[in-house]
Amino acid sequence: MNDMPKIEQATDMTDSKISANKVQVYYGDTHAIKDVDIEIQPRSVTAFIGPSGCGKSTFLRTINRMNDTLDICRVKGSIQIDGEDIYDPKVDPVQLRAKVGMVFQKPNPFPKSIYDNVAYGPRIHGLARNRAELDDIVASSLQKAGLWEEAKDRLDEPGTGMSGGQQQRLCIARAIAVSPEVILMDEPCSALDPIATAKVEELIDELRENYTIVIVTHSMQQAARVSQRTAFFHLGILVEEGPTQDIFTNPVDKRTQDYITGRFG
Amino acid sequence: MSEHTVTAYDDELNVMAGRIAEMGGLAEKAFAEAVSALVSGDTDLARRVIDQDRRLDALHQDVEEGLIAMIVRRQPMGQDLREITAASRIANDLERVGDLAKNVAKRAIAIDNDIQSKKLAIGVEHMTELALGQLKKVLDAYTGRDAEAARHVQEADAEVDAIYTSLFRELLTYMMEDPRVITSCVHLLFCAKNIERIGDHATNIAENVFFMVTGERLPEDRTKVDETGAV
Numbered sequence: 001m002n003d004m005p006k007i008e009q010a011t012d013m014t015d016s017k018i019s020a021n022k023v024q025v026y027y028g029d030t031h032a033i034k035d036v037d038i039e040i041q042p043r044s045v046t047a048f049i050g051p052s053g054c055g056k057s058t059f060l061r062t063i064n065r066m067n068d069t070l071d072i073c074r075v076k077g078s079i080q081i082d083g084e085d086i087y088d089p090k091v092d093p094v095q096l097r098a099k100v101g102m103v104f105q106k107p108n109p110f111p112k113s114i115y116d117n118v119a120y121g122p123r124i125h126g127l128a129r130n131r132a133e134l135d136d137i138v139a140s141s142l143q144k145a146g147l148w149e150e151a152k153d154r155l156d157e158p159g160t161g162m163s164g165g166q167q168q169r170l171c172i173a174r175a176i177a178v179s180p181e182v183i184l185m186d187e188p189c190s191a192l193d194p195i196a197t198a199k200v201e202e203l204i205d206e207l208r209e210n211y212t213i214v215i216v217t218h219s220m221q222q223a224a225r226v227s228q229r230t231a232f233f234h235l236g237i238l239v240e241e242g243p244t245q246d247i248f249t250n251p252v253d254k255r256t257q258d259y260i261t262g263r264f265g
Numbered sequence: 266m267s268e269h270t271v272t273a274y275d276d277e278l279n280v281m282a283g284r285i286a287e288m289g290g291l292a293e294k295a296f297a298e299a300v301s302a303l304v305s306g307d308t309d310l311a312r313r314v315i316d317q318d319r320r321l322d323a324l325h326q327d328v329e330e331g332l333i334a335m336i337v338r339r340q341p342m343g344q345d346l347r348e349i350t351a352a353s354r355i356a357n358d359l360e361r362v363g364d365l366a367k368n369v370a371k372r373a374i375a376i377d378n379d380i381q382s383k384k385l386a387i388g389v390e391h392m393t394e395l396a397l398g399q400l401k402k403v404l405d406a407y408t409g410r411d412a413e414a415a416r417h418v419q420e421a422d423a424e425v426d427a428i429y430t431s432l433f434r435e436l437l438t439y440m441m442e443d444p445r446v447i448t449s450c451v452h453l454l455f456c457a458k459n460i461e462r463i464g465d466h467a468t469n470i471a472e473n474v475f476f477m478v479t480g481e482r483l484p485e486d487r488t489k490v491d492e493t494g495a496v
Contacts, residue, residue, distance in 0.1 A: 221340055248342050250480030260342040262269050 017182065018041035018063060019214040021235060023077035025058050026066065032058050036077075036238045039170075040232060043067065045204060047214045047227035048182045049220060051264060053128075054233040056216045060184050063214065064100035065093045081182065098125055101175030105187040107167030109159030109174070114151050117143060117159040117170055121178035137177055144171035146203050165196020181228065183207065184216040202227050220260055224248050277335050280346065281352050283409070284328045288359040289404040291321045292440050293397065295366035296463060300393040303456055305371040314370035321363035328356045344480075347352040351477035355407065358466040358473075362400065365459040365466075388435065389457060392428040397469035398462050402475065411433065411479040418471035419483055425464035432457045433493045 018040035025033035033055045038048050049057040058067070064088060067073040086096055095262040098121065109117050119136045120184060122126075126210050128134035135214050138155070142148040147169045159170050168188060175183055185204075189197040194218075203212060204226050217223050232251070240253045251257050258264055269275050277389035295314050335341065341349050374417050399418055406414035436450045436457070475483040 004400065087318065220342060226340075249346060251343055257343050261345045262271060262339075262342075263267050264270060 014038055017081065019080045019083075020059075020062075021078045021080075023059070023062060023075065023079060023211075023230075025055070025062060026074045026255075027070070028072045028163060028203055032236050033062070034236045038238060038241055039153050040212060040214060041229065042212045043209050043210065044229065045096050045215060047223035047226040047230045047261070048216045049216065049223050049230060050233035050239075052218075053258065055168070055236040056231075056233040057186050059233065060186055060214060060216050060236075062182055063182065064097045064102055066097075066102065068093055098178040099180055099183060100182040101178065101180035102184045102186070103168070103171050103175055103188045106191050109162070109170050110169050111158065111160055113156050114159045114162070114170060115140075115155040118173050118177045121174060124180055127178065140176040141173040142170075144176050144207070145169045146199060146206075147173055160162060163196070165199060168192060168196065168200055169203065172200070172207075174208075180211065182212045182214070183212065187216055187218060190218060197222070221252065232259060234259070271339075274335075274339055274345075276346060277331070277339075281331055281335070282326065284324060284331070284360070285352055285355055288321060288324050288328065288356060288406065289400070291317070291324065291341060292359045292362040292366065293400055293404070295363050296400070297397055299369040299387070299464075300368040300460070301390065302370055303376070303443070304390060306373070306376070307419045308374045311373040313459070314360055315367050317384040318363050318367040321360060325360040326354050329353065332356075338353065340391040342397075347477045348478060351438075351473040354473045355360055355470050358469050360377065362463050362466050365463055369456045369459050372456050376449050376452050385435065385439075385453065387433075388428065388432045389460070392394070392432065392457065392460050395425050395428065396464040396467065399464055400470075403467045406471065407474045407477075410474075410478050412475050413479070415471040416483060419468050422464050422468045429457055429461040430493055438459075 011025065012095060016039040018038075020036055020038045020040075023033055023036040024031065048060060050056045061067045062079055063081075063086075066077075067075055079099065084189050085091070086100075110120060112120070115138055119128075119134050122137045123135060128137055134197045139152075142151050147166060148212050150166060151170070159167060162170060168191075172188075174182075189200050191229055192200065201222065205217065206227075207213060215223075215226065227244045229241065230244045230247040232239045232247065232253075232255070234255050240247065240251055242252075247256065249262060251260060292455070295317060298310055299314045301307065302314060332349055335349055339345070399421060402414060403418045408419065433454065436454050440447050440450045472483045472485075474479070
């Protein structure tokens with residue numbers, strides 16, 4: 001952890017993968033996200049931390065337009081991925097969500113076989129021309145998700161029959177199968193035991209080489225372990241964002257300090 | 266700073282700070298008494314100093330165990346993390362100060378008579394006053410969370426070093442003049458070196474206090490003035 005943040009600091013901020021500008025989110029009359037500006041670096045892990053209801057998950061969901069599914073939700077401001085505004089009317093949210101995958105708090109495999117769980121996305125997006133290609137995608141996705149050894153002999157068994165940790169890695173494999181560039185994770189380990197958590201964290205660290213990862217977590221130790229940059233949200237505001245080590249050893253803002261040291265009233 | 270949601274955490278931090286202060290008090294006392302024993306040739310006092318070092322060692326162990334327990338229980342972050350790591354280092358420095366004081370006391374017994382030269386005694390006493398002052402100030406800076414005071418302590422260490430250099434020269438002269446005093450002069454020289462190192466520990470503590478309070482490293486721009494290599 002010691003030298004990683006320094007490398008991140010050296011990264012040119014104009015190379016951002018995701019660039020949010022003056023983002024506002026309203027749920028009906030409630031102003032849930034206020035004026036959030038953030039630059040997210042490619043091929044790195046950014047952690048969002050903050051107390052419950054601070055808006056970190058809401059903001060995460062703006063990155064692949066998951067909020068569109070709620071009628072009362074309105075998003076203003078701009079979010080760009082690789083310089084393209086994802087809220088442009090020309091953008092197809094389904095294509096966007098293939099590019100920006102998501103993993104949720106509770107593992108939610110489809111009630112299908114392990115194979116079909118991973119093959120589902122490539123099938124609907126037409127990523128494989130034949131069964132052999134689909135087999136390849138399924139195998140390589142399970143490998144990247146660190147699940148191949150455990151799953152290869154039971155591909156026809158239901159995904160829901162796996163352990164919680166395996167199910168979560170299956171969901172990660174499912175997200176990877178459609179070749180995303182960004183993976184959003186909303187408390188991916190909160191329903192897992194410490195060993196399964198360690199496996200997912202190890203996986204996150206490997207995925208960082210190829211994907212831009214944004215993770216919402218309630219565990220500050222997890223944020224400190226897996227991320228290169230950390231953003232602290234409070235009451236819908238992005239209070240502070242910076243190299244993870246700085247946020248956890250010497251945060252600038254009093255609110256960040258109070259939160260990470262367990263002093264919130 | 267406001268209290269933790271878990272108030273037992275605050276209690277633990279307070280207990281820890283209290284123990285560090287207690288160690289500081291013991292180390293100061295041991296150091297002052299050791300030099301006093303040396304200058305006045307009081308071997309009883311010297312033995313008491315040697316004896317009492319055990320208390321400081323026990324306290325040090327106690328502090329270390331407490332800190333490890335806190336790391337396990339609380340997974341400290343931010344300011345708390347800095348307090349706990351600083352406390353661990355400061356406790357180490359204070360324990361070393363105690364050892365150095367003990368060493369001075371042992372030499373006081375070995376010399377077993379007054380320092381022949383009043384001038385030398387004055388030099389040693391003056392250096393002790395300065396180093397002890399440094400230690401006092403830095404312990405106050407720790408208790409008061411005062412980064413500025415810590416910075417001053419770091420800057421003032423040059424003075425202790427300068428006196429050490431001049432004492433070193435003086436002792437050399439004595440030994441050249443009269444080889445019969447070489448044994449006691451070498452003991453004195455080690456004592457002077459020990460006192461100088463106590464100043465260095467005060468500087469270490471100052472750097473840790475500064476980091477603990479501000480989260481920034483104190484720039485180490487001062488050049489070391491131990492010129493004994495050039496004498």
